[in-house]
Amino acid sequence: MKTSIARNIPFFDYPRLYQDNKESLLKIFNEVSSRGSFILQEDLRNFEANLANFSNTNFAVGVGNATDALQIALKIGGIRPGDEVIISTHTMIATAGAIIHAGAVPVPVDIGEDHLIDYDLIEKNINSKTAAIMPTQLNGRTCNMDKIKDIADRYNLKVFEDSAQGLGSKFKGTNAGTFGIASAISFYPAKNLGCLGDGGAILINDKDLYDVAISYRDHGRDPNTGDVISWGINSRLDNMQAAFLDYFLQNYHNVINRRRSIADTYYECLNNVDEVKLPPIPKNSTEHFDVFQNFEIRAFERDKLKNYLYENGIGTLIQWSGKAIHHHKNLGFNQDLIKADQFFDQILMIPMNMFISDDDVYYICDVIKNFYK
Numbered sequence: 465m466k467t468s469i470a471r472n473i474p475f476f477d478y479p480r481l482y483q484d485n486k487e488s489l490l491k492i493f494n495e496v497s498s499r500g501s502f503i504l505q506e507d508l509r510n511f512e513a514n515l516a517n518f519s520n521t522n523f524a525v526g527v528g529n530a531t532d533a534l535q536i537a538l539k540i541g542g543i544r545p546g547d548e549v550i551i552s553t554h555t556m557i558a559t560a561g562a563i564i565h566a567g568a569v570p571v572p573v574d575i576g577e578d579h580l581i582d583y584d585l586i587e588k589n590i591n592s593k594t595a596a597i598m599p600t601q602l603n604g605r606t607c608n609m610d611k612i613k614d615i616a617d618r619y620n621l622k623v624f625e626d627s628a629q630g631l632g633s634k635f636k637g638t639n640a641g642t643f644g645i646a647s648a649i650s651f652y653p654a655k656n657l658g659c660l661g662d663g664g665a666i667l668i669n670d671k672d673l674y675d676v677a678i679s680y681r682d683h684g685r686d687p688n689t690g691d692v693i694s695w696g697i698n699s700r701l702d703n704m705q706a707a708f709l710d711y712f713l714q715n716y717h718n719v720i721n722r723r724r725s726i727a728d729t730y731y732e733c734l735n736n737v738d739e740v741k742l743p744p745i746p747k748n749s750t751e752h753f754d755v756f757q758n759f760e761i762r763a764f765e766r767d768k769l770k771n772y773l774y775e776n777g778i779g780t781l782i783q784w785s786g787k788a789i790h791h792h793k794n795l796g797f798n799q800d801l802i803k804a805d806q807f808f809d810q811i812l813m814i815p816m817n818m819f820i821s822d823d824d825v826y827y828i829c830d831v832i833k834n835f836y837k
């Protein structure tokens with residue numbers, strides 16, 4: 465059954481990333497192309513400096529995508545073949561894939577009520593092969609890094625962050641991506657800071673490690689002499705994408721504010737719907753500053769709700785096509801993670817982006833309320 469006003473609210477409106485910024489982007493395209501500045505040029509260096517500055521860290525290194533960023537971070541950060549790396553099972557396959565391609569073994573752990581890694585279970589998964597913990601700063605929320613750092617310190621483990629969804633989010637005032645040895649940011653178009661294609665960055669505090677990353681992403685070449693100083697790969701953030709991103713970054717504080725305001729409206733309007741469980745509210749907490757990469761709810765009769773929203777013109781998404789890491793039995797995972805199993809039967813992401821209006825948000829809430837009436 466449809467409500468009276470027909471609408472079309474896609475989960476993410478890809479063409480509008482361009483349309484809403486057309487004039488500026490075309491100007492940048494023309495300017496950068498005219499200079500012939502396509503690979504490793506000043507636009508990339510400027511963006512890297514501005515990104516590091518924004519995240520309150522020393523260095524940022526632009527690479528092809530966040531999956532490469534993770535793999536590079538792990539390799540240059542000292543992860544060795546056979547090492548085990550503890551991750552949340554509620555993350556993208558990229559988190560686990562990067563560990564595999566670094567020669568190590570991903571160990572998925574169950575999740576807590578906040579959709580993030582269950583801190584108490586981390587310790588239970590530590591053994592003599594464990595080398596690192598790599599939490600995912602999921603849905604735009606930074607994990608309780610005090611707890612993770614405490615465990616890492618006690619067991620002498622390294623910390624990396626999959627911060628692909630976390631840019632600008634904070635825990636106790638410290639930015640996602642700056643807690644561990646190195647971390648990854650994604651500029652996939654639908655990410656909070658998205659470009660017009662693939663893109664990613666590594667955030668690093670240590671100067672020596674930064675030098676290694678700069679050379680590793682460019683075949684292991686020394687940027688000054690061109691000498692090959694070690695084996696590397698080719699994973700450079702396109703100079704053009706960096707120029708676009710530098711433009712988008714200037715407006716990023718408004719993006720964060722807008723997403724937080726949409727979240728406020730969702731909390732306000734859906735608070736009394738018993739069949740829906742909202743992500744834990746960060747507002748009353750001084751610990752978490754969330755940037756809402758996604759607004760992931762838990763819903764009673766999720767599949768029926770998803771269909772009902774679709775019939776009413778509202779696009780939704782079940783994260784990772786409904787599969788947690790440990791569900792990929794074909795890839796060799798054999799963990800039994802019951803909380804995540806139950807969780808994944810219920811989770812649904814409703815629209816959360818710069819392209820939806822307040823009116824859209826109220827409409828989405830009304831449709832959800834109608835469904836459970």
Ligand SMILES: *Cc1c(COP(=O)(O)O)cnc(C)c1O
Binds near residue numbers: 530555626663664
């Ligand atoms: C998007 C995402 C990635 C991968 O980012 P790419 O830039 O597409 O490689 C990795 N981890 C998480 C949690 C993500 O959301």
